[in-house]
Amino acid sequence: MIKFKHLLPILLATVCIAGCGDATDTDTVIDVQDYSQEAEGKVYEVSNDKLDFVFNADTTQFTVTNKENGQVWYSNPQNADSDTIANGSNKDELFSTLIVKYSDNKGQDFTYDNYKYSVKDKRYSIEEIKDDAGKVNGIKVLYTIGDIEKTYIIPTAISEARMDEFCSKMESSDSRKIKNYYRRIDINKLRPNDNKDELLSQYPELAETCVYVIRELQSDSKFERVQEMFASAGYTVEEYEFDNSKINVSNATDKAAFNVAICYTLEEDSLVVNVPMEEIQYYKTYPIVSLCTLPYFGAGGTDEQGFMLVPDGPGGIINFNNGKTNQASYYNQLYGADLAISRDAVVDESEVSYPVIGISKNGGSMLSVIEKGSSYAIVQGDVSGRLNSYNFINYRYTMIHGEDMDISGKSDVTVKAYEKNLPKESIVQRYIFSDADTYVDMASVYRDYLIDKYPSLADRSAENHSTVIDLIGCVDDKEHVLGVPVTKDLALTKYEDADKIVSELSDSGIKDMSVRYSGWSNGGIHNSSLRKVKLSKRLGSKGDLTDFVENTTAKGIDVYMGGNFQYVFKTGLFDKYGVNRDTCKFVSRELCELPYYSPIYFDELPDEYEYYLARPEYAMGNVDSVSEYIADLGTSNIAFLDVSEQLSADYNYKHPVSREAAMNMITDKYKELAENGAKVMTNSGYFYNIPYSDVVTGMVLNNKCFNIIDETVPFYQIALHGIVNYTGEPLNLSQNSDETFLKSAELGAGLCYTLTNEPASVLQDSKYTEYFATDYSKWKDSIVENYNRFSNDFNGTYDEYITNHEQVAPNVYRTEFESGKAVVVNYNFNSYTHNGVTVPARDYIMEGGVN
Known part of the structure; x- marks a missing residue:
């Protein structure tokens, strides 16, 4: 249990800030944090066996020292003042540890950094964090970020009797000055331009007594002097709140302001950074749309050598000071697009599959791993020479989502609609420090972290799943019945065909394979809701399907029954899917009815391709239905198609489900299946699949390479x-x-x-032309040949770690496994000689094994 101990007094100034609840902007009053009364030079130090954390209370910047190699990591660049490139807000951000982006009621975005809008004016407070044993192991900083006018503890308006009471306790000279700073209002002696009704509304006590109302003071020094005089007379915050309760004049600022807390704790070789989202406070009229934490932690200067690791595809290296300032900076969203955020087109972008970034320099490295909040993260990084003189990489988290909403069906007028609240979650980043300074060694550090966090990963058997056979049962197609086009199932691989294909491959010597059978029910690949499983009569009987599953399982081959659980391509009266009830909603409150996009020109395809995005709870209910049904077939293994490769929230105004919550529902379902003895196959390398998958297909092995990236590396693999x-x-x-x-x-x-049993030509006039080369009969020999080669060459390596990877020549790479066996791959169109051995063009050889 983490305990917090107040160390520093907080100035009792207040401002109205709407929090995460349903309150309006003037309902919640919180303290504006203030550190200005504390002595300068305060430093907090936290240490463990591996790290020293030193926090400067005057700047809220810090250092982390790795005791094993003495390397010091700085939260902010140390020579930012002398940066000749950065200016204005770019320079302010170099001194910042948080950057907030917010929106106004017109949908325009603005940015506050916590240096200019908090630290410079000492609008923050600091607390120590203690562990269960009472030992200090961290620091919590609460920032008030915004262009805030300081609120002084002086009465805005005060009755004549109370004014006289406090003045009697002041020096006579102060008493006279105080009354000069206020206007005495007598409701029976108003000025010609006074509005009596308005004054009575604002100051109800005027009906019974005279009231003193503060005049407009021209400088902070005058406000401070008045505050000192009232304080000398015993005027407290309680008195201030009492006087404010007697008037109807709002003290709320009309400017954006935010309270954001950030916690730092040490855990072995890591600094853990936690931003509690439920503690973030903001005006509802100025929603916080993104938050960037520690934007320049570990940044490298122009005089340093090193690189940044980005999770682009398998991994990407951006070298310090590479001069690519004419190329776009790196900016990519983790786990792809959220389909519950509307869009007009889709771009062909590289995948960011895992929540890790890194910096290597000076003989050591820092890995930043997101432990909570990864579904909101965007990875962004740049090299020196564009915005400033530093090479940096960080995460930016999407907070409140918003989009345009139509307010009238009779016009094109729209307003900006936003989510109602932030989810009650946290953003947690772990910074791991080590002496690993190559991408291979950094990947080993990450592997050790994964095995420690997910012990089941270390318990995997040495099974060789070197080949996955993905069989497609059926698709929907148009047939003409009496001249009328009718949608019918088009059988591509009947249940008996699937049994035959697996048997033939097994008899050909392929033993180490897994089989995924997709499109086996509910209308095929583009299935209807799986809440009620319905086999396709054109594929065969339930007995035929049971025979296939049992025969395959008897061969020692795992069968995974595939399905789309959140995509609903067809709806009917009795399919247990209510479109309005069970479909996700956009922030605009419209149903998530989604179009398909062309893989060629990336624009929307005709309406017949549209499908619904089911609510996460409903999708997980579909998994339960399929799990129950396939148990009768003799298997419990499920292949997840859509939910493993497309992570989406539900912005239903009344019952929202955040993207992070949806991800947790999916992983909880994976764990539940595993606990019940089922195996899981997933269809992408997105990290939330990894700890719970027995087989992962569709992993990205190459990236589409931002030009700013200097080298693609297999960090993830x-x-x-x-x-x-x-x-x-x-x-x-x-x-x-x-x-x-x-x-x-x-x-x-x-x-x-x-694969399909039917030739791909039967699909040429359908909407499934992406299956252009699935004819089993044409691929059988190649499958057997490639299997035999991989099985011979890589036998015994699938349960081994990769211990080294290097580029030995242009387009020639060498990968080494624990046993010493290595593969040398030549991507060139001409042969290459490696250690006296010829590597043929577009081929590979093995070292330490049988070629």
Whole structure:
């Protein structure tokens, strides 16, 4: 249990700030934090066996020292004052530890950094954090961030009797000055331009007595002097609140203001940074739309050598000072787009699959891992020479989501609608410090972290899942019945066909494979709601399906029944799906009825491609229904298609589900299935799938490379190999199958094939032309050949860690496993000689094994 101890008095100034509840902007009054009364030079120090944390109370900046190698990491650049590139807000941000972006009622965004809008004016407070044993192990800083006019503890208006009472306790000279600063109002002796009704409304006591109302003072020094005089007479905050209760004049500022807390604690080799979202306070008229924590922690200067690690695809290296200031800075969202945020088009962007960034310099490194709040994160980074003289990388978190909402069906007028509240969650980042200074060693540090946090990853058996066979049952297609187009199931791989294909591959020697069977019910790949499972008669009987599952399982091959659980492509009267009840909503309160986008020109496809996005709770109910049904077939294994590759929130105004909460629902379902003996296959490398998946398909093995990235590296695969079974995209559907095959060899991935018994030509006039090369009969020999080669070459390595990875020549890479076996991959179109051995063009060789 973490305990907080107040160390410093807080100035009892107040401002009205709306919090996360349903209160209006004037309902909640909180303290504006103030550190100005504290002695300068205060330093807080927290230490453990591995780290020293030193916090400067005057600047709220800090250092972390790694005791093992003596390396010091700074929260902010140390020579920011002398930066000749940064100016204005860019320079202020160099001194900041938090950057807040907010929106106004017109939807325009503005930015506050906590240096200019908090620290410079000492609007913060500091507390120590203690562990259960009472030992200090951290610091909590609460910032009031905004362009805030200081509120002084003096009466805005006060009855004549109370004014006389306090003046009698002052020096006579002060008493005279005080009354000069106030106007005495007698309701029976008003000035010609006074509005009697308005004055009585504002100052109800005027009906019975005279009231003193403060005049407009021209300087802070006068306000401070008046505050001192009232304080000498015993005027307290309680008196101030009493006087304010007697008037109807709002003291609320009309400017944006935010209270944001950030907690720092030490845990072994890590600094843990926690931002409690439920403690963030803000005006509802100025919603906080994003928050960037520690934007320049560990930033490298122009005189330093090093690199930044970005989680782009398998991993990307951005070298310090690479001069690419004419290229776009790095900016990419973790886990892709949230489909419950409306959009007009989709762009072909690289995937950010795992919540890790890193900096390597001076013989050591720092990894930043998001433990909570990763679903809101955007990774952003840049090199020196554009905004400032530093190389930096950080996370920016989306807070309150907003979008345009139509307010009239008779016009094009829209207003900006926002989420009602922030979720009661936290953002937690762990900074791990080590002497690892290469991406290989940094990946090993991350692997150790994963095994420590998810012990089940270390318990994986040495099963070799080198091949995944993905079978498609059926799709929907148009048939003409009496001249009328009718949607019918088009069988591509019947239950008996699936049994035959697996048997033939098994008889050909393929033993180490997993089978995913998708499109086996509810209208095929684009299924209807799975709350009620309905087999396709065109695929065969339930007995046929049971035979396939039992026969495959008897061969020692796992069968995973695939399905879309949150996508609902078809609806009917008796499918247990209520469109208005069970569909997610956009922030605009419209239903999430989503279009498909063209993979060629990235624009919307016709209405027939549209589908609904089901609420997360409903989607998890679909999983339960499928789990119950397939138990009768003889399996409990499920392949998750949509929820494993598309993470979305529900912005239902009355019953919202945050993106993070939706992610937790999914992982809880994975864990529940595992506890009941089921196996899980997921269809992307998104990290929330990794700790709970027996097999991961569709992992990105290459990136689409922001130009600012200098080198693509397999950081993710180095961290996961030996603890997770994974494959890349289906080899037969890859745009470059040779490249995918070689990448699979280089990164220790298995092979995946998407197959149908029917030829792909039957789909040429359908909306499923992405399955352009799935004909099993044409791929069987290649599957067997590639399996035999991988099985021979990589036998025994799938449960081993990758211990080294390097580029040995242009487009030639070498990956080494624990046993000493290594693969050398040549991507060139000409052969390459490695240690006297020829590596053929577009091929690989093994070292330490049988080629």
